[in-house]
Amino acid sequence: MNPRHFRIFRPALATLALASLAACGGGDDGPQPVVPEPSRVQDARVYTPLAEATFAALPNSAVATDRWTGTLGGAAYRIEVPKTGWNGKLVMWAHGYRGTGASLTVDTPIMRRYLLDNGYAWAASSYSKNYYDVRAGVEDTNALALNFSAIAAAKGRTLPAPSKIFITGVSMGGQITAAAIEAEAQMTAVNKVKYAGAVPMCGVVGDTELFNYFAGYQVAAQQLAGVPITKFPVTDFAALVPTIQSALWSSYPTQSNAQGDKLKNVVMNLSGGARPFYAEGWANPSNQNNIWSSLGGDGTINGILTQNVLDTTQLFYKVDASSTSITAADTAFNASAFKIQPTLDANRLRRDGLRWIPLTSGDFNVPVVTLHTLGDLFVPFKMEQVYFDRAKAKGTDKWLVQRAVRDVGHCAFTAAEATTAFDDMVKWEAGGPKPAGDDVTTAATVGAASYGCKFTKNTPSTEDYTAPAVRAGYQANYPACP
Template identity: 30%
Template sequence: MKRRLLCVFVLLTLLCSLTVAFSGSALAASRTSSSCVTPGGTNTLHGTIEGANYTIAVPANWNGTLVLYSHGYVFATSPLLNPAPDAGDSQTAAVLLQQGYALAGSSYSQNGWALQQAFHDQAALLHFFDVTCGHPSRTIAWGHSLGGIITAGLIQRFPNRFDAALPMCGVLSGGIGTWNQALDSAFAFDVLLAGNTLPLVHITDPATAFKQAETILATAQTTAQGRARISLAAALANIPGWFDPTSPEPGSKDFTAQEQNQFLWQSKVDFAFAFFARAELEARSGGNPSWNTGVNYREQLEKSADHQEVAALYKQAGLSLKQDLKALDAAPRIKADPAAVAYLSKFITFDGDLNMPVLTMHTTGDGLVVNQNEQAYASVVRSQGDASLLRQVFVHRAGHCTFTPAETLAAFQTLIQRLDTGRWDDSTDPGLMNQEAIAFGPAFNPVPPAYINFKPTVFLRPFDARHDRR
C-alpha cells in the first residue's frame, strides 16, 4: 500500500520562494524512543546553528523517520527565513506529524544561490538532530526548486546520511548548465533587441540592468518583429508557451498565445534572475561562471521545443530567421572565468551516481526551471547505470512547482512504497497516481489531478560530470 504525502501550491512571485510538503506513511515503523519525544504532543525546537536558523518538530508518535526540507531561492536582499521552514506549509506539516514523521529544515546561513552554505547547514542540522533527538532509522531529503538541486546535491555529497530523495521542480541540470542556458537566452535578447547594450555578465548594477531589460522587453512586445525575437530568445532557454496554471495549455499551433506566455515568464520571473540575481551568483563565485563560446545558435534552435513557434512568428513578422541567427553567431562571445566555473561546478555538478531511490517531479509548463532539467538528470544517472533507482513524474500544468497537495501526497507515498518494497513496479503510472490523488478528497484537490505521460525534450546546455574536463 502506497504512502501518503502532502504538497502545496507554490506562489509564483519574483522572490520565487518555493514550498512543498508531504504526509507520513501508513506502514510507518513502530514508535521510536527519543529524547525529543514528549507525550503531550509535538515537540518543536527552534534555534540557530552557525548563523542558520533551524526548525525541528518531533511528534509524540515518532516513527523513526526524519524528513529534511530544503527551501527554495530567496533573494539576497531579503532576511533569512525565520522560523526556518521544515515543511512547505502548516497544513502539510500537520499531516506529516500526525503520521509520525519528524520534520527539520534550515534557513541556510545565507540567501541567494547559497548551495555551499545549504549543504553545510543541512548536514549540521542532521548532526544536531542526532545529538539532540537520536539517530533516525530513515532520513528522506526533499525540497522545491533551489531546494530540489540542494536535495539532489545532499544525497550526492552525503549518500550515507539519506535513504531516499524527492526533488521537486528541481534545478537538476546543475548550476553551470542552468546559468549557461539562461545566458544564451539573454544573449539573443541583447543582440537582437537591445543592440548589445545590456550587461550580461560581470553585472555591477543589477537593479539598473534589470530595469533596462524590462523596458526593452515591454517595447519589443508591442511589435510583430519584437515578438518574433522574444520567441527566439525564449526558445534558446526552452521557455514554455504556457504561464497561468489556471488556464488551459495553448494549442500546439497557437503561436501567438505561446509567445504571449513566454513574454509573461520573462517579464514576471526569468529576467529577475538573468539580469538581477546573476550579480549575486557572480559575487559568490568570484566572477562569471557562464560562457557561450563555441555555441551554434542555429543548432540550438533546431533542438529547442519551441522551434516551430519561432519559425512561424518570424514568417508572420516578415523577418529573416536565417539572418538573425547569423547575427547571433557573429556577435562577440562571452568567456567564463575559470575560478568561477570551478566554484559553481563544485556547488554542484551532478555525477549520476545514485545510492538510493530518487523520485523527481515537475510540471510540464515550468518556465523558470524548465522541465528539460529532468532529461539532463536522467541522462547522467543513466550513464552511471543507476536508472533503476530513478523515477520521474510529470504534472500537466503551467507554473513553477504548482503541484496540488494531493498530487504531492501521491508522489510521496510512491517513494515510501519503493523504500518499503524495494520495487517501483507500476507505482508511477499516471492513471494510478491520479486515482490516489483523487482519494484525498476535494480539500487536497483544488484542481483535478493532472499526472501525465510525458517525455521532455533535451536540455539545451547540458553540463554534468561527463562534461567537466578541469
C-alpha cells in the same frame, strides 16, 4: 530537427583525484604550502537567523507532536516529532531561494500532514546564508540532521539516531536535495549524511545550466531587440530593459509581438522543447518577471562565485518557428549571437568542503523521484532533461523516476502531487517496485497534448502553496487532459 537537439551544454566534472592532490599541496616536489581559498562577496555578508519561540501545530491534525525551534550554526531550525508512534525515520526539508535579505527564515514541508500521519519526524533549516548559496543549504541541512537526537535530548526527550534519513525540497531546495545525495557531496561535505532517498521538486537539478539558460535568454532578447551584447558583462543592462521589452512585447509580460515571438520560440527550445503548457507559461507574468529579475549579472551568481561561470557557447537559438529544421534565419542569428565564455574552473572543487555551487551530476545510488511543472520557465523543465542525461551517462537512471505536472507556476504543485511522489519513493526504498514516471527526453512524447496527465492531481487542499480558490481559477483556463 528534433527539438531535443537544442540542448544546454553539460560541463565535464573535474576529477576528485586532482582535487585531492591540490588539497595536499603535493606533487613531484613534495608538500607545498596550501594557498588559502579566496574570499567571496558572499563571505562578507552578515545574516541573522529569526529564531522562533515555537510554531503552530498543524490544523485539524489528530497527531500530537513535539515542536522545537532554535538556532544551529547560524541557522534557524524547526523540528517536529510525533509524541507517540514515531517510526524512527527523519525527513529533511530544504526550502527554496529566499532572496538577498539579511534575515534567515525557516518553513514547513508541503507534505507535513502525510509525514505526521505516517509517523515521520521532520526537520528544516533556514540555512546560515541567503542568496543562491546551495553549499550552505546542503551543509546546514546535513548539520541539522546530524544533531537531531542531541537537540531532542536538550529539549527534554530522548530519541535514538534515526534509522533512515530522507531529503526533499523545492526550487533551490531541489538542488540542495539532489546535491546532498551525490557521491561528491558524500566525499567533500564537512557535514556528511547518507540519505536513503530523495524527492527534488521543481528543482535546479541541472545546477549551473540554469544560469546558462538565463544568459541565453538575455543574449537572444538583446539581439532580437536590436541592442545586441558586444561585451560581457553588460554593465548597462538595467537601462536597456525598457528598450528590449518594448521591442519584443506589445504588452509586457503577457503579449509578445512578432519579433518577441522569435524569442518565444528560442526559449521554448532552451527550456525543454515543445510541450503542453509552454504557451501558457510564456504568457505568465510571474514566470517572465522572475526571469527578468535574474538577467544582467556578471556570472558570479551575485557573489557566490568569484569569477564568471556562464557559458553560452553551446547554446543554439531556434528563432524560426516556421520549421523544426535549422533554417537560414537560424544559422544567421546564431552566427552573429554573442558567445559568453566562462572563466576556467570558476566553480571548481574546493579544499574546504563542497563546491561553491554543488553539482547534480547524476552520481547517486538511492531512489530519487522528481516533480516539475511543464510551464515553469523560471526553473524550466529542461532541468529534468539535463538531470536524466547525466544519470543515464553515469548508469544511475535505474534509481531515477521523473514526473511532469500540468501547470505554469514555479513549484505550483498540490500537496497531493508532492505527497504521492514522496510516498512512492519511500515504498520503493523499502523494497517495493520502482514506481512509474514520465519519459522526459523523447520529443514526441513530451510534445503530446496528453503529456503530464498521469501524475497531475488537481484536487486542492489547504496545504497547497496556492490557495484552493485561486488554483481553481487558474485551472479553469488551463488545457484539459484529452
